[in-house]
Amino acid sequence: MDLRLAAYAVCIEDGRVLLAHAVEPDGGRTWTLPGGRVEHAEDPFDAVIREVAEETGLEAVVERLLGVDSRVVPAADRRRPGRPELHNVGVFYQVRVTGGQLRPEPNGDTAESVWTPVDDVPRVVRSSLLDIGLALARTAPVTGHVDAVPVGGLVQH
Template sequence: MRVNCVGAIIVDDAGRILLIKRGHPPGMGLWSIPGGRLEPGESDADGVRREVLEETGLWVEVGRLAGTVERPGPGRVTYVIRDYLATVADGVPTAGDDAAEVRWCTADELARLPLSAGLLDALTGWGVLPA
């Protein structure tokens, strides 16, 4: 079964990327970009806005698609994850929902954190990492 998911690549004016530490499986304890499963009938943009708000307390404007990855899930599930660029419109980052922590990271910090499988490679390949 294929499950549609979305993620948000959010970079601030200081060139840092917003990451959350997953508080629940899958990926519990790993750092990733905010995101999750789409709800039935939900558009990608609406899903990105909802997931970011639930996990970080931030309202975002959704930009272009950065890229798509597929990741294996439990059983025979395949997560199809479409990651979008997004910018903060309002709010202060606060961990919520599935996020145990939320923080802004430089590219150097990103390389030292325990990240979700394939995240660093995908962000690098899409050319969206902060300099």
């Protein structure tokens, strides 16, 4: 089993959420939250700011911790064939943009980043992480935990 610690940014302004269009290893594209793997010895708090800058070109600050999500992606559902199942632990932060200019990630896995009306999210092909982040932002549970999001249809691992 692979284990991945990741940090994700939930940035909502004027009814719009900041999304990253991730290019998958199989060539597909999925809308998700800006964020990604926490590097060795890196604090997730710092990782989420780095990931926002790398993927979107925007500068951001963390406003608060939203919660943590833990999920196992079966090997058969991984985008890279031959990989074992993945245990992804995601730390979600509410962030606020303070500067920068929106742009694609240079030489990276993000083809584009856009501000999307929150009400439009249910109609796009997206990572379940996007739904988790929005649920955490909407409900602000004191436990920092929301129910798992079912995968299928427009919602992918």
